[in-house]
């Protein structure tokens with residue numbers, strides 16, 4: 685059974701096309717990515733509107749505006765499966781925790 689497309693959210697399509705997309709293409713998985721151009725909080729809220737998405741994700745990677753990490757975390761806990769993994773970029777900066 686083919687896997688559903690993986691949502692990838694960025695407020696700025698140009699940055700996604702310059703940074704993430706070349707790597708996604710190199711890995712040959714562009715067809716598995718559902719790019720959503722949006723602020724991440726409303727995009728996550730929209731994913732949560734579909735009850736099928738709740739508890740359905742194995743993994744989330746967050747590398748956006750750090751000030752919203754808690755807002756992302758609240759929503760991701762609902763979207764991830766029990767035992768799912770969420771990874772935050774740069775949670776340890778200058779030897780101090782910001783998560």
Ligand SMILES: C[S@@+](CC[C@H](N)C(=O)[O-])C[C@H]1O[C@@H](n2cnc3c(N)ncnc32)[C@H](O)[C@@H]1O
Nearest residue numbers: 694695696699700703704722723724747748749
């Ligand atoms: C350091 S870059 C990470 C790029 C990404 N990890 C990748 O590999 O393509 C941070 C990204 O977060 C995006 N971003 C910043 N604030 C955001 C927000 N509130 N909602 C969605 N994306 C946001 C920026 O546009 C930028 O592309």
